[in-house]
Amino acid sequence: MADDGMLMNFSIADSVIKPEAKFKGGTWRDRLVAKKRSSHRGSENGPKDAAARNAASKNPNQIQLGDRPAKRQRTDDSSQRPQRSGDRRPHQHPREKDPRHFVSSLFTSNPEAQNAEEPKQEGEVEEAKPTNAPLIDGLDTFTNLGLSPNLAAHLLTKLELKAPTAIQKSSISQLLKEESDAFIQAETGSGKTLAYLLPLVQRIMDLSKATKEHNDNQVHRDSGLFAIILAPTRELCKQISVVLENILRCANWLVCGTVIGGEKKKSEKARLRKGLNILVATPGRLVDHLDNTEALDVSNVRWLVLDEGDRLMDMGFEEELQGIVGKLDARQRPSRVPGVPTRRTTVLCSATLKMNVQKLGEISLKDAVHIKADPSDDEEKEEKDDDEAFRVPAQLKQSYAIVPAKLRLVSLTAYLKRTFMRKGSVMKAIVFMSCADVVDFHFELFSRNQDREQQRKLEREQREKDGKPEEEEKPEEKEELSPHGTIAPARAFSTPTNPVILHRLHGSLPQNVRTATLGSFSRSTEACVMICTDVASRGLDLPNVDLVVEYDPAFSSDDHTHRIGRTARVGRDGRALIFLQPGCEENYVQVLKRGYRDGGKALTRTDANEIIKRGFGGNESGKKNWEEKTTDWQMDVERWALDNPEYLEMARRAFQSHVRAYSTHIAAERSMFNIKELHLGHLAKSFALRDRPGKINVPGLRPGQEDSKKDFKAARNGAGNKRKAAAADDAAPGALPTDDAARRMRAKMREHMAGANEFNLA
Ligand SMILES: Nc1ncnc2c1ncn2[C@@H]1O[C@H](COP(=O)(O)OP(=O)(O)OP(=O)(O)O)[C@@H](O)[C@H]1O
16 A cells, blocks of 8 residues: 555654664564664765764754763663653553654653744844724724614624624725625634625615516525535534624524535535525535535525635645536526526635635636725735735734643643643633544543553453453443543643533534534633634634643744734734744744744744743642653653553544644645654654554554545545546655655545535535
């Protein structure tokens, strides 16, 4: 399989962790391999090798091999501890003697940050005013912008929306008065959904007026489907549909509905047969109904909205979109309803919309109007902006942490411990991780019940002492707060006074579980954390999210903008922290800075030691210092993985998938996320692993993925997307990402991680 090749290709750590000259213990196979490797390395002492070592020395993620003695095979707990901690080591785990395992110290041999912190001048950073809040100057009201008094009153009284936001102001007036196509681009959390929905609903409400003037009956659900709104995920479609239903309460003769998959097609067909005026859909499902549902009459469709338009124009959706636009064109007929425009208007909307899309199927978007929150931006600036990163809400406080690979797990734990130390300081936090396997592993780790583990251990030891035969261990009973196993107490960072609830979300979960988990996180009034993949990065409007942590940086800076945009919405405060490793990843700071109007003066920096000290240092007086406490915690987690084969496999799978995922950063940013600079041995430690990276190879699919894979293939073939299928299937083994290879690898990875669900190709 191509994957095996891909994985082998990542097994570069053997070149950065020097093996012992003598390899004792292990199986004969291990000893033979070690011997062969060491003799092979011995013959590499030419000038070429010296040059390679020189080059490697420039990489702070790699450990200088020539300047220090070969690493000993450490099987002793004391090696884990800082030197001064002495020899106070707890019970040694029998597996710690396993020569296939490598126990490295947390606080030694970590690469230093390359760039020094920029000094900040006092008073340089001013408190930024929110840039995505409603305009409360009293000058702009929904009625002034052209909405009917009826609709404006409904917004005020029923939806408690007093004034429009800047993008709503620009968009409503434009879309009410003109028929041209439009690009709506504005910061995350600035109310773009209403920016296109309100003028759309107003225009359709106006059709009713025109119909009445012609002495016909009012427009009703059978009058025709006038608008289609497309969004990339089911969650987003549902969210849009809820907002739409709320607006339509003031015009109850108009009806909206969704076709998004995840439920029986029969019930969707029935809904379409009953008649709808506005339809919210995922592209894949709409294509399906256009092909197979006679009741879906699109001859009257005059508005097509692409929410998260850049994502919809991206790989994975382009063919569906071309198909949809082609069919809408072919089936369009003059409408019997008076006032219906002759041509269809297309609106693209996103926080990261590059307004250079020229064509969408048969539609030319060349003359599309660019709608921005600040129309005073002149053309010159607009052009310049297209090359730059997209703005983030000014009130969003961003920081970055330089964290070496080995310290990643303890740093994340420490950061969350500190965050939830006091009740009420943070209500909800979202932690983004690279892929589903990584999410699942951390969910298990952070929710593990140490008291119960301790009890099981004592029982085991007692049995050993009494000479009783070893009982077959029953799988650990999990104390979960949801029937689906996606919600559990976050024991790793809860305190007795502030219990935290942990959620997990990714595209490999069945749709009903995704919906239930998201709903629970959204409604929760307790402190809670959701660890998730990018499935939650776009468009989702989750209340009271105070903090976003990007434990794994996003695969593109656009995705980063969307992720951090889950906080600091409509004028509220928010914080975001991104983990970067010393070395090439530090260059990502420049990308973070580009999101600010002032060049990122407010961006703050922290490092692993500072985070760990605050999280593991604690206030309680004790003999141990923060390094010892952290080391104990890490050792405990490593033993937990060793003791439980199920979790060990999860950890290995997570590590493996993470490395695969790392290679799929977009081409333009790959120099900052260079897989060759990744220290796999150190990285393995942050997955609680003691294995040598070259030995980590979990075959097969993640549990429960088989069905998703089948679904994906069916969906892919169903959509007639042969080219993509071919691209995914022949992902070149071993080839480190070129542009094309990375695209293929991303497709492959989505397949691996049931990305079909993530991006709703079904
Ligand atoms: N005029 C307004 N006054 C107060 N709140 C508003 C207003 N308009 C929208 N909101 C609220 O702002 C929140 C964010 O809106 P929305 O999801 O449309 O933002 P967005 O710009 O689409 O964000 P993203 O780019 O992340 O998708 C919603 O909870 C919405 O109810």
